[in-house]
Amino acid sequence: MIELKNVTKKYKGQVKPAVQDLTLTVQTGETCVLLGPSGCGKSTTLRMINRMIEITTGDILIDGENIRDKDPDKLRMGIGYVIQLIGLLPHRTIAENIATVPRLFGWPKPKITARVNELLELMGLDPNTYRDKYPAQLSGGQLQRVGVARALAVDPPIMLMDEPFGAVDPLVRNRLQDEFLRMQKQMRKTVCFVTHDIDEAIKMGDKIAIFNEGKLVQHGTPQEILSNPANDFVKNFVGADRFLKKLNLSCVADAVRPFDNKITKDEVKTYVQSDMLLRDALGVMFEYNTDYLGVLKGEEILGTVSFHDIRSLMSQKEGE
Amino acid sequence: MSYFQKNLDTIIGYTQSHFELVFLAVFISLILWVPIGIMMTRNDKAALSIMGIANSIFCIPSLSLFAVFVVIPYLGLGRRSALVALILYSMMPLLGNVYRGIKLVDKTVIEAAKGMGMSARRILFEIQLPLAAPVIFAGLRTTVVMTTGIAAIAPYIGERNLGSIIIIGLAQPNLDMIVTGSILISLVAILLDTVMGFFEKKVIPKGIRISQGR
């Protein structure tokens, strides 16, 4: 658990603090996305957690221990850190890059080799092909995977990620996001993830913390933020299509109901799988020009989902 | 070429003395300027003044600089004054390139390394110096070639080396001596530069050569 308590950061010569009186808790195993426009203090907040930047006033506790009481290098060795521009060592091979922190911990060589291979495979990079390559020989997406692998090397309980997928094209970004979500489902690390992209925040975050001009303006689940924006700033930031964005947060299974005498099996023109996102289900309705879809889980028929059901689900306010 | 054949022993002595002066000057310069260059990267204000001094010294004509040290008691006529002058000249190429080389290292790489918990010491030895190696080496090569050339002026303040052949040749005048001296000094410079080039290949990490497409 990461607890920020009344944290303020004022850079030298700055009149207005970059981060002002921030109190925020990130629960163990949770992904908290720090979201907001450029310059609102997201990176500053993230970098105070691993003491890349010293706090001006306030405290940060990790699992109850004040980070001030720890040696900064030791603290950082135990926290995964991924940045947008990755910063791989250009004069070291991919394997050596991933081995950086294990080497700091003094792991024996065979253990390091095994771990590096394991991570490369986890990242979908064939160890035999990539181990001995240099960063200059890899594509942007591959480099970013290596950056994540390097941060995961000693399996740290906490990951700090500063716009980690910001520098790659949308297609690759989507795939990296999906891969990370899949891994995070098993790893359950405590993640602080910085982005200025609302869609990425909704996709990646268990919780979203929205910042404006150094202040936290809203902290909640993506659902809460889309349904009940705290003020006009948040409303504008999430966009006029925030209810459409909610369609990405639920799947067909959330809106399915059994067939009854109002809607019968004969009326559905097509079937979709229950794990399809509601947004995609709506697309299918438009495609077939229908208000009803049949819902399958594998081969089994679960029931139906209607346009009306989706509409009422989406318009529900939080705490319904 | 008759001068060369008749005075082989003298020439060998001069060559030896020339090499000695160059090696001593470069060796002391390395010990002095590399650490100072590294320290300068941690204090931009001081770095600016020090580089200013280095540039000014570099602008002083070599004969003047040699002459200045001759009047200082402990230094006087001879090798000590020559050494001090040569070491000060190398400030510009050597100190400057150590400083610039390290400053040019990608900030993101340093940021990432620090973020992983690498100590400042490790970052210096494992990242900054290897990545700055091409620039530092370029400075070292310049220093060696430049020192070889300027050392030839040192006979004016009592040192005896290959420069003596040219200086005596000019005074007599003796064209044979002037040509022989000039060719020998050039050969020494070219030889040293070639040897340095060979070492450079060994010192510069493979990953850097790949990323620069070399």
Ligand SMILES: Nc1ncnc2c1ncn2[C@@H]1O[C@H](COP(=O)(O)OP(=O)(O)O)[C@@H](O)[C@H]1O
């Ligand atoms: N090292 C620094 N020195 C001075 N000001 C800084 C420094 N880093 C960031 N700032 C300022 O602090 C504010 C917040 O920056 P940052 O945390 O990087 O924002 P974000 O990551 O949300 O874009 C900005 O106004 C920025 O100009």
Ligand SMILES: [Mg+2]
């Ligand atoms: Mg930022």
